[in-house]
Amino acid sequence: MILVEYVAETRQVRLISDENGAGWIHIRRTCLDQTDEFEDIGPSQFAIPWWSFLAVRSSIGFYAKEYGLTLNVDDQATKLLKEALAKSKSFNQDGEEIFSLDAIRPKLTALKFARPITDKQLRNIHKLIKYKAAATFSVPGAGKTTEALAYFAIMRNENTHLLVIAPKNAFAAWEEQLKECLPALKDDICRLIGGFNNISALLTHPKKLLLITYQQVPNVIELLGSFLNEHPCMVFLDESHRMKRGATGVIGKAILSLAHLPSNKLIMSGTPLPNNISDLVPQFNFLYPEIKAEDSTVKDLIQKVFVRTTKIELGLPKVNRVSIPVSLTPAQQYLYTLLKSETALEAANLKTADRNAVRRFSRSVLRLIQLVSNPMLLANTPLAHQGILAEILSEEDSPKVDWVCNRARQLAYEGKKTVIWSSFVGNVELIAARLADLKAEYIHGGVEAGSEEEEDTREAKIKRFHDDQHTYVLVANPAACSEGISLHTVCHHAIYLDRNFNAAQYLQSEDRIHRFGLTLEQKTYIEIVCAPGTIDEVVDSRLRAKVQRMGEVLDDPDLNIDPITLDPEATDLEKEDIGEILNYLQGKAT
Template sequence: VPGAGKTTEAISFYLLHKKANQGLIVICPKNAFPAWEEQFNQCLGNLAPRILRLTQGVIRIENDLSTNIGCVFLISYQQFIRAANPIAKYLHNNRTFVFIDESHRMKGGSNNSTGRQIQKIAHLPIGKLIMSGTPLPQGVNDLIPQYSFLFPTDGDITEQNITEKIKKVYVRTTKKELGLDKPKIITTPIPLNEPQKNLYDLIRSEELRQLSGLGNNDRRFYRQLGKSYMRLLQVVSNPSLLLKTASSFPDALREAIEYGDGNKIKYVAIKARQLAKEGKKVIIWSGFVENVESITQMLSDLGAKCIHGGVEAGSEEEENTRERIVKDFHDDPNMFALVANPAACSEGISLHTVCHHAIYLDRNYNSAQFLQSMDRIHRLGLPKGTETIIEIVHSPHSIDDLVDSRLNDKIRRMSEVLEDDSLRVEPVTVELDEDGFDAEDAKQLLKHLKGLL
């Protein structure tokens, strides 16, 4: 479970097993760098080892490795892919531990560069850990590459036996065991406005027409389905997002944009101001960078700031870094809103001491991002009796219905494999006063395009 103390346990494992001059390499999202640094310092104080961030390209990384043998190194997944060879050389020459934080990111195995490069070093470390609160965001097969990293010589790993194999070697602390009250998860239905609905229906029909010329076994068919789902998400979230791509319906798009902000964005802004009047902070999530920046500008009077992939990591002292923005959200009484992209901000930060309300303008099929982002405000250390509200802004009779259904299916399957009922997400509908799209998602989307869902 995110926030259950995995980092502290991993540090304890390292300290228990390491010998003199045996270092550690942690492969993790760059958002998690501060958490590792902070935990080492909290656990060890003045005895904490030297911790270096491996950044700024292969040449700099090679130099840092060669001149700091035995240190603790932090490297992002993106940098690791580029610097896999010098890291493999370092591991070959120096007895070193390797921890994979948020290990579900390697779930693609040999089918993507992250999984392939990590698997290549699996035989080199003297000690290994994988860490994830959401280890199977898509399905049971996600566990196979993660287990293979731990046990690269086990050639008998299948979809049928991976669950039993992983149960023998994993430890999980559930939110129930942590004594956390369940969050209140609500769905707020916001209908599309008329021009938006007209555009949605036109695009849905056009996407189906384009797919009709492709066979189900054609790889282009599934690529087109992926594009179709993204366009439908954009229409429902914010039609102006479609300006970046050529539209088959320029008149309908212009009408939808001229009508003004979509109802969902209007609602989110109103709700954020309402919470601010009550002295409450809010985090607003959207998968689209343009939405993140637009809402931040709309809520500038609330001191809103944003984090997305274009916001660099750094230190709390540097202006406009992720760390500084998170610090301001904690410390600045006039900053009532943080707007973020789950792909860039769903891991490695804690907001639960100052924020107890999250609003989702839109979501995609990535269950890991959804669960991880929820846990930014619902995690270990939350005072007993604190009500945590997760609000999902949902447009009925649209792609939102499919996303909601498929996310619930994936999360339910994960909770069954991990025997953790706290993962189950059962929202209550209220009335108003790098995306996880898989084969089953594609089947459901095709039914939706045909008007069957």
């Protein structure tokens, strides 16, 4: 006999066997192979997360039947299994139509939902409310938050809470949107901040809508698990691609451990697969842990439950993208050739299964990107060719930095504001200093969020860029500034000094100046500075491939970033990124 018992405190299932025969060995092996969180308690028992158990339950049942083993499932596990079966059945039957399309607006009015909804939002809400768990992947400005709050209003009962897991810079938007959409609840919202003890106190007498950051979730997972056990609650993931590492990441593992507890779930992202199709698997696992999803199946599975409003549907004019070739100096090219050769030797022995080796290789690739962007970024990096670097730094500036600064001055002379993007803090501060006469502001991860009244906060800098007609330039890091801000009312030119392999950050940074609210006559210009024959071209190729793949999955043909080429803190690399980099280093065509 095998006892299957649910452990509420840890959100795990524990399997205990009274014998260690072949059937038990097969069950242990299956669970060990198919979960990253196998807890070995001894030869006759082990524990795995409940969401993982749901994915392997059919295999456990198969081996139990094959070897004549009796499964004794406790009451709580039986209850959860019945709920999982009901959710699977609803998913397979394409949900349940609660209200007709025509009935949704009157229903929202009756619920005192104050914001008028557009026809596109009505279409999306109609599909979302068919499911206990769904996804909205609309582009920025299309109203994902409005759709989410409408879903909450329709699907909740009087006692239902809403837990929103979101980036910190999205909190203010949720507070503002709640005030506009559900004014009766405008004061019934709080931020779960201040550490374990403070969050514990906040959850003792909880508000209706609770906001928490992705980084905070693992620190208070026991509190959240208990809260979701004891209260009817929906959970929405805003910018859900942030959990794309799934069980292999601290944040993803914590969120997945809660997946079976909410009454309803939504995932929200304009860029749900920033690297490849596998990014969608953990997000779908959160929505439907009871349905097994793999790279080969997740596209078809997610199609059933996601909605998306595209830029074409919003009536946005197309972006004018231009690739600007800027060559390295001879000395810079010489050093680049040396570093490229060293990186190629490192790549020859690279084993992608060795995470430490991949990290070292990623740092070497980052070094190439830095050298091409601005050699000064390597000033404090140990190099075998320190003398050559010193010569470069003493005699010449970065051609790319020079071009970007000159272009920003040209646009300012024409009365036009510009946002300049770089992945490196050193570049962000350097360019802002060089363009101080244009009252350039800068934002990177070291700039704190706060109020508009505090001089050096993120919000104050953005306000000055918006309101001061003489502040012509904003220099920013996509990792810190690609979400949660809108610049499209005052700025229509963006320049990329450099880019990394993160497609989500790149797309979201573009969307700061290309989003709903632009007129059809307004042109948006994206200028990408690229050094021919360097790692810049590999980055460009990988980003275009990732964005094209995302467009195919989301059925959005307008999602592409192919630029027109004019004649005269980096992220972890994915396997496909590494493959193309290796081809480049080895001189193979890509």
